[in-house]
Amino acid sequence: MALLTVEGITKRFGGLLAVHDLSLSVEPGQIVALIGPNGAGKTTAFNVISGFYKPDAGRIVFDGRDISGLRPDEICKLGLTRTFQVVRPFRGISVLDNVMVGAYARTGDGRAARATAQEALSFLGMLPMADHLASDLPIGGRKRLEITRALATGPRLLLLDETMAGLRPAETDEVIRMVRKISERGIGILLVEHVMRVVMSLAERVVVLHHGEKLAEGTPESIVQDPRVIEAYLGEAHVTG
Amino acid sequence: MSAQSQVLGVKKPARSWLRGLLLDWERTQLVITFTLMLLVAVIGLLFPSPYVLGILILATLYAYIGITWNIVAGFAGQLLIAHVIFLGIGAYTTIVLNDNFGISPWLGIPAAGLVAGLLGLLVAAVTLRYGLKADYFALFTIALLVSLRTLFLKWQFVGGALGLWLQLGNTGWGNMIFATKGPYLIIALALLAFGVIVQYRIYLSKMGKYLLAIREDEAAAAALGVNTSLYKTLAVVTGAAMAGIGGGFYVMYVAFVEPPQVFDLGFNVEIVMASPIIGGLGSLAGPILGAFVNKPLAELIRGMLAAQTSGTTLIIYGSFLVLSIMFMPRGLAGVVHSLYLRLARRWAGDGTGGS
Amino acid sequence: MTLSILLQLIINGLFTGGIYALVAVGLTLIYGVMLILNFAHGEFLMLGMYIAFWAFTLFHIDPYLAALLAAVLVFGLGALIQRGLIQHVLSSHPLNQIVLLLGVSTLITGLVQFFWSADPRSIHVAYETSVVVLLGLRFSIPKMVAFFGALFIAIGLYVFLRATKTGKAIRAVSQSRQAALLMGINVNWIYVLTFGIGTAVTAVGGVLLTPTYTIIPTVGQQFAVIAFVVVVLGTMGNFIGAFLGGLIIGVVEAFAGYFLGGDVKIIASMLVFILILLFRPAGLLGRKPG
Numbered sequence: 001m002a003l004l005t006v007e008g009i010t011k012r013f014g015g016l017l018a019v020h021d022l023s024l025s026v027e028p029g030q031i032v033a034l035i036g037p038n039g040a041g042k043t044t045a046f047n048v049i050s051g052f053y054k055p056d057a058g059r060i061v062f063d064g065r066d067i068s069g070l071r072p073d074e075i076c077k078l079g080l081t082r083t084f085q086v087v088r089p090f091r092g093i094s095v096l097d098n099v100m101v102g103a104y105a106r107t108g109d110g111r112a113a114r115a116t117a118q119e120a121l122s123f124l125g126m127l128p129m130a131d132h133l134a135s136d137l138p139i140g141g142r143k144r145l146e147i148t149r150a151l152a153t154g155p156r157l158l159l160l161d162e163t164m165a166g167l168r169p170a171e172t173d174e175v176i177r178m179v180r181k182i183s184e185r186g187i188g189i190l191l192v193e194h195v196m197r198v199v200m201s202l203a204e205r206v207v208v209l210h211h212g213e214k215l216a217e218g219t220p221e222s223i224v225q226d227p228r229v230i231e232a233y234l235g236e237a238h239v240t241g
Numbered sequence: 242m243s244a245q246s247q248v249l250g251v252k253k254p255a256r257s258w259l260r261g262l263l264l265d266w267e268r269t270q271l272v273i274t275f276t277l278m279l280l281v282a283v284i285g286l287l288f289p290s291p292y293v294l295g296i297l298i299l300a301t302l303y304a305y306i307g308i309t310w311n312i313v314a315g316f317a318g319q320l321l322i323a324h325v326i327f328l329g330i331g332a333y334t335t336i337v338l339n340d341n342f343g344i345s346p347w348l349g350i351p352a353a354g355l356v357a358g359l360l361g362l363l364v365a366a367v368t369l370r371y372g373l374k375a376d377y378f379a380l381f382t383i384a385l386l387v388s389l390r391t392l393f394l395k396w397q398f399v400g401g402a403l404g405l406w407l408q409l410g411n412t413g414w415g416n417m418i419f420a421t422k423g424p425y426l427i428i429a430l431a432l433l434a435f436g437v438i439v440q441y442r443i444y445l446s447k448m449g450k451y452l453l454a455i456r457e458d459e460a461a462a463a464a465l466g467v468n469t470s471l472y473k474t475l476a477v478v479t480g481a482a483m484a485g486i487g488g489g490f491y492v493m494y495v496a497f498v499e500p501p502q503v504f505d506l507g508f509n510v511e512i513v514m515a516s517p518i519i520g521g522l523g524s525l526a527g528p529i530l531g532a533f534v535n536k537p538l539a540e541l542i543r544g545m546l547a548a549q550t551s552g553t554t555l556i557i558y559g560s561f562l563v564l565s566i567m568f569m570p571r572g573l574a575g576v577v578h579s580l581y582l583r584l585a586r587r588w589a590g591d592g593t594g595g596s
Numbered sequence: 597m598t599l600s601i602l603l604q605l606i607i608n609g610l611f612t613g614g615i616y617a618l619v620a621v622g623l624t625l626i627y628g629v630m631l632i633l634n635f636a637h638g639e640f641l642m643l644g645m646y647i648a649f650w651a652f653t654l655f656h657i658d659p660y661l662a663a664l665l666a667a668v669l670v671f672g673l674g675a676l677i678q679r680g681l682i683q684h685v686l687s688s689h690p691l692n693q694i695v696l697l698l699g700v701s702t703l704i705t706g707l708v709q710f711f712w713s714a715d716p717r718s719i720h721v722a723y724e725t726s727v728v729v730l731l732g733l734r735f736s737i738p739k740m741v742a743f744f745g746a747l748f749i750a751i752g753l754y755v756f757l758r759a760t761k762t763g764k765a766i767r768a769v770s771q772s773r774q775a776a777l778l779m780g781i782n783v784n785w786i787y788v789l790t791f792g793i794g795t796a797v798t799a800v801g802g803v804l805l806t807p808t809y810t811i812i813p814t815v816g817q818q819f820a821v822i823a824f825v826v827v828v829l830g831t832m833g834n835f836i837g838a839f840l841g842g843l844i845i846g847v848v849e850a851f852a853g854y855f856l857g858g859d860v861k862i863i864a865s866m867l868v869f870i871l872i873l874l875f876r877p878a879g880l881l882g883r884k885p886g
Contacts, residue, residue, distance in 0.1 A: 050464065076466035084464070090457035092523075093450075101454045104447045105466030113447065153466055320691060322698075371874040375690055376633055380824055381873050387821055388866040395860055506817070510702050518695055551713055552813070555706025562699025566692050567684060 001064060003028045003188045004049070004080070004157050009058035009068075011041075011048050011212075018044040019212045021058070026157060031179070031189045033199045033220070036209035037233055042192040043085055045209065046161055049190075050082040051075040063156065077105055081150045082159035085192075087142045089149075091135035095126065098134050098145055102152035120152040124178050140171045147178060151187075158182065160191040164198050176201055200224070208232070260588060267445065269581055270526035270574065274437050277533050278430055285426050294422035298494065300536035301429040306487045307516035307528030308436040313480035315523035316449060317473060318456025320379040321364075323386035324513045327357040327481040329503035330389075331488025333399055336498055340408040341398075346417040350489035357485020358478050365474040383506070390504035404499025407492065417493050425494050432490055436483060437529065443479070444525060452476050456523075484513075511558050519565045521572025530573040535561055600732050605850045607733060613846020614743035615801050619819055620826035620838040621750055622797035628770040628833030629790040630686065635697035636677075637798060638820025639704040640670050644799030645815060646708060648806045652719050659719055660741065663803040667796040674795030675788045683787065709813040717811040724807045742804035749800060750839050753793070757835070766790055770833060798823075818862065822849075825869040831879030841880070 002025040011019040019041040026032045034042050047053045049060055051072040059068040067075050072082075081102075090098050096117055103116035121127045126148050129141065137145060143163055150158055160179065164172050172195065179202055183189055193199050199206060199220055206223040208216040210232045216223060223229055263269040278301075285297050310324045331353035338344040338352055364385070367373075373381050394402050410416045419425060443449045451472045454462035463469050492498050502508065520531025539557045546553050565572065619641055626634045644666040651662035677700060685692050726737040757763035768776040769786045777783055802816075809815070826845050830837025845865055852864030872879070 052460070052464075071468070072460075072463040073466045073468045076464060081466075082464055084461065088458045088461035090454050090461070092457055093453050097450060097453070101450050101462065101467065102465045104450060108447050110446060149465060314691060318689075318691070320694065322694060367874070371877075373873060373877070377828075377873055377877050379690075379694060380633070380828065381870065383821065383824070384866050384869045384873070388863060388870070391860055391863045391866070506698070507702060507705070510698055514695060514698070522691070552706040552709025555702050556710055557706075559699050559701070559703025559706050562695055563681065563703060566696040566699065567681060570688075570692065 002026060003030075003063060004190065005061040006045075006049060007059050007061065009045070009048050009055040009060065011044055011053055012056050017212055019048065019209075022209070022212070022214055023058075024207045024214070024217070026188045026190050028156070028188055029183065029186045031183050031191070031202050031204050033203035033206045034190060034192045034209060035194070035196075035199055035206060035223075036215070040209040041212035042209055043161060044212075046082060046159055046192060050080065050159055076153055076155075079154070079156040080159065081105075081153045081155040081157075083146045083150050083161055083163065085161040085165070087139075087146045089134040089137070089142050089145055091133070093134060094130065095132050095134055095137070095145055096121065096130040099126075099149050099152045102149040103154075105153040116154070117152050120148050123181070124148045124151065140167060140174070143167065143171075143175065144178065147175070147182075151182060155187060157188040157190065160189060162192050162194060164193060164195045172198065196224075263581070263585075266578060266581060267441070267525060270524065271437070271441055273526050273577070274529045275434075277529060278433060278437075281533065282426075282430060285423070289421075289423060291422055294426055296537055296540050298422060298426050298429050300532050301426065301433050302487060302491060302494070303512055303516045303536055304529040304532035305429070305433045305436045306484060306512050307520070307532055308433075308440050309480045309483040309487060310513045311517045311522060311524075311528050312440060312443065312452075312483070313476050315517060315527070316444065316456065317452040317476040319473060319476065320375055321382055321477065321480070322379045323382035323506070323509055324480065324484060325503065325505070325509035326382070326386050326389055327361060327484035328488035328491065328512065329393075329498075329500075330360050331357045331485030332492035332498045332503055333393070333405075333488075334485070335489035336405050336407055336492045337399055339493075340405060345415065346489065346493050347415075350486055350493070353489035354482040354486040357488065358482030360485075361478040361481025362474065364481070365477040369470050369474065386504055386506065386509070390500045393500040393504065400499065402500070404497060404502070407496035409496070428490065429494075432487070433529070437525075439479075439483070441525060448472065448475060507555060507558075510562065511554065515558050515561055517572075519561055519569075519572055521574030524572065524574035524578070526577070527572050527574040530577070534573060601854075604733055605854055606847055607735065608739070609847030609850030610843055611736070611739040611743040611846070612849065613843035614746035615805055615842075616819070616822055616826055616846050617839040617842025618746040618750055618801040618804075619798045619823045620830065620842045621753065621835060622794035622801070623823045624827045624830065624833055624835060624838040625753075625766075625797075626791055626794040627827065628835075629766060630682075630787055632682070632686070632690075632693050632697070633824070634791075634794070635694055635820070636701035636704065637795070637823055638816030638818070639701050640674065640795040640798045640816070641802035641805075641819050642708065642811075642813065642816035643670055643673070643704070644802030645806050645809070645811045646712065646717075647799070648803040649717050649719055649811055652721075652806075659721065659803055659806045660745065663745070663800045666799045666803045670799035671792040671796035675792035678788050678791035682791065683784065686787070705813050705816075712813070714813055718809075719806045719811075721807050736808070738807035742808070745804045746801060749797060753797060754835060762789065822862075822865055825865050825872070828877065829868065829872050829879055831882040834879065834881050837879055837881040 004026040006022060006024050008021045008023050009019060010021055022045055034045065036042055048055050051070050054069055059066055062078060062080050065078065067078060090101065099117040099120055100113050103113040106116065107113055118127065121130055124144060124147065126144055129137065134145060147163065163175055167175065176198060179189060203220050206218060206220050207214060208223060208229050215232055216226050216229050262272055281297050281301060285294055306328060313319050313321045313324065334353040334356045335346055335349040338349040339346055368378055368381060393399055399405060409418055412418050412420050451467050454467055455469050455472060459469050515535055516531035517528045518531065519535050520529065521527030542557050543550060543553050623634055623637050647666040647669055648659040648662040651657040651665055652659055681696060681700065685696050723737050728735045728737060757767055765781045766786055768779065768781060769783055773783055822845060826841040827838055830841030848864055848868060849861050852861035
C-alpha cells in the first residue's frame with residue numbers, strides 16, 4: 001500500500017484554478033520529485049496535502065487514512081511533515097529549542113524531546129550550533145534547521161519545498177546528502193524542486209505539473225526527454241546541472 | 242570537582258557551586274528573582290514603616306501581575322492589551338463573595354481565579370472562533386474593557402458607580418484583614434513565589450516551547466504539530482486566572498473597588514504592562530526586575546515632585562514605557578543577559594580561575 | 597417615539613457624528629499609510645481642545661478661529677513624535693508599537709494634568725445655546741457649525757489627497773510602500789506628513805467641540821475608542837468609510853443616549869464594535885472575510 005495517495009485534488013482561488021485533478025502517490029521510503037514551471041501549482045499542492053488549504057475536490061490518503069480537511073498539526077502528528085519554501089525558523093529562540101518544538105510532536109516529556117532533538121541535530125550535523133539563536137544562522141544553516149526540525153517530528157513522509165533554492169553548489173551537495181540520509185532511514189520524501197541536478201540525483205520518480213495539472217510522470221531520465229515537458233519549460237528559465 | 246580544582250585549592254570549589262547555580266540563563270533568572278524577593282523581605286523586616294511596606298507590597302503585586310501578562314503577551318506573543326479586565330473581575334469576585342456572602346477570601350481568591358479564567362476562556366474562544374488576530378484582537382480586548390466598565394457602573398449588585406468597600410470583620414489570618422501591613426507583604430511574596438514557579442515550569446515545559454513557537458511563527462508551529470488554538474487558549478486562560486487571583490489579593494489589600502479604578506487603561510499601563518516592558522517582555526526575570534525597579538523609582542520621583550502630584554503617576558509610567566521601548570527593547574533582563582553571556586564566556590574560556 | 601423626536605435624534609446624531617467622522621478620518625489616514633493604530637489619537641483631540649481653551653481664555657480668540665492655531669501646533673507635535681519615536685518602531689513587533697503609543701498617550705495626558713490640572717474647563721461663548729428652529733426641529737448653532745466645519749475639512753483633505761502631488765504621494769505609500777520607494781517618493785517624509793495631518797485634523801475636531809463640551813485631560817480617551825469603532829466599521833484605511841462610519845455611529849449614539857441614558861450610551865458603540873469585529877472585520881466597505 002502506498003504511503004501517500006493523492007486522489008484527484010483540485011484547488012481554486014476565486015476564478016483561478018491552481019491545481020486541477022492532481023493524483024500522485026509515494027511509496028514508503030521512496031523519493032518523488034514534483035517539478036514544473038513557476039506557477040504550476042506545486043506549492044499549492046503541498047499546502048493542500050499538508051492541510052493548509054482544503055481541497056475543493058478529491059482527497060488525500062496517508063497511510064490508509066483519509067487526511068483531507070485535517071488541520072496541519074493533526075496531519076503532522078500522523079506522520080506527514082512539511083517544510084516551507086521560504087524558511088521559517090523560530091528566530092528568537094535557540095536552534096535546539098527550534099528542533100525541540102518538532103520533537104514535542106511525538107512526546108510530552110521534556111527529556112525525551114531533548115534527546116530526540118539532539119539526535120536529529122547530530123544526525124544532520126547541526127549539533128555544534130545547538131545553543132545559537134536561530135536568527136544568527138546563515139541561510140544555509142537555516143535551511144538545514146528547517147529540515148532538522150521537520151525530521152524531529154518523527155515523520156514517515158517528509159514534504160520538502162524547494163529546499164535548494166538560493167544555495168551555492170557546495171551547500172546543495174550538503175543538502176542532497178542530508179536528504180539521502182533521511183531517505184535511508186525509510187522516510188518517504190516528496191520534494192518540490194527547480195534545481196534539475198537535485199531532481200536527477202535524488203528522485204526515483206518525477207511528477208511534472210503544468211498549469212495545475214499533471215503533465216507527465218516517470219523516471220527522471222524519461223521525464224527529461226519527454227517532449228511535452230521540454231515544451232512546457234521552453235521560455236521558462238530553469239536551473240540545470 | 243575536576244582534578245584541576247583540587248590542585249588549585251579553595252577558590253575553585255566556590256566557583257563551581259556558583260557555576261552550578263547559574264548553569265544556564267533560565268536558572269540564573271530564577272536565582273536573581275528569588276534573591277530580589279529575599280531582599281524585599283529583608284527590607285520589609287528592617288524598615289517596617291507603613292510607607293515602605295506599602296511600596297514593597299505593591300511592587301511585589303505588580304511583579305506577580307506582570308508575570309500573568311508575560312505568559313500571554315511575552316511567551317505567546319498575543320496582543321491581549323486590556324489584560325487588566327481579569328484583575329478587575331477577580332477583584333470584584335472576591336469582594337462580592339466577602340461582603341455579600343460572607344465567604345472568606347481564602348476561598349474568594351481562588352474563586353476569583355476561576356471566574357477570571359472563565360472570562361479568559363470566553364475571550365479565547367470568541368476570538369479564535371471569529372479569527373480575530375493582531376490589531377483586531379487588541380481592539381476587541383479594549384472594547385471589552387470599556388464595556389465592562391460601563392456595565393459595572395450600572396450594576397447595582399456590585400455597587401455600581403459607588404463601588405464596593407471591603408466589609409471589615411475581625412482582623413486576623415482567617416479574614417485576611419490585618420491592622421498592619423506586614424502580613425500583606427508575606428502573602429504578596431508567597432503569591433509572587435507561586436507565580437514565579439508557575440512561569441518557570443511553563444517556560445521549560447512543552448507548553449512553554451509551543452507558546453514561543455506560536456509567538457515566532459504560528460504557521461510554522463502548526464506545520465510542526467502544534468495545535469495553535471489549544472495552546473493560545475491555554476495561555477490566555479492561565480494568564481487570566483492568575484491575574485484574577487492577583488485581583489482578589491489586590492482588593493483585600495486596598496479594601497475598595499470601583500469600575501473606573503480597575504477597568505481603566507491607565508491602570509492597565511501601570512499594573513499590567515509597565516513592569517514586564519521595563520524588565521523585559523518574554524523573559525523570566527523581566528516582570529520581577531521591572532516591578533522592583535519601576536515601583537520604588539516611581540515613588541521616589543513622586544516624592545521629589547512633592548507638592549504637585551496631579552498627573553505625575555501618568556507622566557512617570559508614560560515615560561517609562563516610551564524610554565523602554567526606544568532604548569531598552571529587551572528590558573532590564575536583556576541588559577543582565579548580556580552581562581551574563583560575557584561572564585559565561587569568561588568562565589568557559591578560563592580553566593585557571595581568572596582572566 | 598414621534599416623528600419629530602426621531603428626526604431630532606437623527607440630526608443631533610449627525611452633528612456629533614461629524615466630529616467622530618473627522619477624528620476617524622485622521623486615524624484611518626494614519627493607519628492606511630503607516631499600518632499602525634494610533635493609540636494616542638484621543639490625546640491630540642484633547643490637546644486641540646486645550647489650545648482652543650487657552651486661546652479663548654488668554655487672548656479671547658474665538659474657538660473656531662483657534663482651529664488654525666491648533667492645527668499648526670498639533671501638526672508640529674505630531675510630526676515630532678512620528679519622527680522622533682514612532683519611526684523607530686515601524687518595523688518592530690506590533691506589541692512594541694502599541695506599547696509605545698500607549699506610553700505616549702499616558703505621558704501626554706499626565707503632562708496636561710500636571711500643568712493645567714484635572715479641573716474641568718469650559719468655554720462660554722455667546723452663541724453656545726443658540727438654536728435655529730426649522731420645521732419644529734431644533735438645530736443647535738455650535739453643533740451645526742461643528743458639523744459643517746468637520747465636513748468642510750474632510751472634503752478639503754479628500755481633495756488634497758486626490759488632486760495634489762503630495763496627496764497622491766501619500767496615497768501611493770498607502771497602497772504600496774515598495775512601489776512608492778521605487779518611484780522616488782521619500783516615504784519617511786510622507787510618514788511624518790501623514791501623522792502630522794492625521795493628528796492635526798483630530799485636534800481641529802476637538803476645537804470644534806469646545807463650545808459644547810467640557811474639557812478634562814482624559815476627554816480624548818472616549819473619543820479615541822469611538823474613533824476605533826468608526827475606523828473598523830468604515831474599513832481600516834478607507835477615508836470615505838471613516839466619514840460615513842462616523843455619521844452612523846453618531847446617530848447610533850444619539851438613539852442609545854435617548855433610550856439608555858447618557859452615561860451608558862457608549863455601550864451601544866461597544867456592541868457595534870464587537871459585532872463588527874466578529875462578523876465583518878473588513879468593515880462595511882471592505883471585502884467579506886474568508
